[in-house]
Amino acid sequence: MMPENYITCQDEKGIIHISEDVVLSMVRAAVSEVDGVAGLASSAGTELADLLGLKSASKGVKVQIVDGVINVDTIITVRYGCNTIAVAEAVQNAVTTAVQDMTGMGKPVVNVHISGVAFEK
Numbered sequence: 001m002m003p004e005n006y007i008t009c010q011d012e013k014g015i016i017h018i019s020e021d022v023v024l025s026m027v028r029a030a031v032s033e034v035d036g037v038a039g040l041a042s043s044a045g046t047e048l049a050d051l052l053g054l055k056s057a058s059k060g061v062k063v064q065i066v067d068g069v070i071n072v073d074t075i076i077t078v079r080y081g082c083n084t085i086a087v088a089e090a091v092q093n094a095v096t097t098a099v100q101d102m103t104g105m106g107k108p109v110v111n112v113h114i115s116g117v118a119f120e121k
Helices: 020-032 043-052 084-103
Strands: 006-011 014-019 037-040 061-066 069-079 109-118
Touching: 006 020, 006 061, 014 020, 020 037, 020 061, 020 069, 020 084, 037 109, 069 084, 084 109
Parallel strands: 069 109
Antiparallel strands: 006 014, 037 069, 061 069
C-alpha cells in the first residue's frame, strides 16, 4: 500500500505511482505561465489556505484524489487591470492541460481562488 501522497494510475500493464509533489510542482509551473497571474497565494491567502487545508499558504496549491478524480485548488493573486474571470479561466485551462498531459488521467477539477490584486510598484 502506497502512502496517500501518491496518485495511483492502474492499467493492464501494472500500477504507476506519481508523487503529489510532482503534480504540485507541475501545477505551480502551469499557473506561473498564465498572463495576469501575479503569483500564488501571499499572506492574504492564509485564512483561505487554512480553510482549504493547505499546509503552507506560501505554496498556494492543494492536490487531492477524490473517487479517482484529481482535484486541484489554487490560490492566486491577479495583476491589477486584468479581468479576474478571464485569468481564473486561463489558470483552469493551463492546469487542466498540464495535469492531463502529465498523468494521463481524466479531466481534473480545478478550483481557482483569487485572494488579492497585485498593483505595480
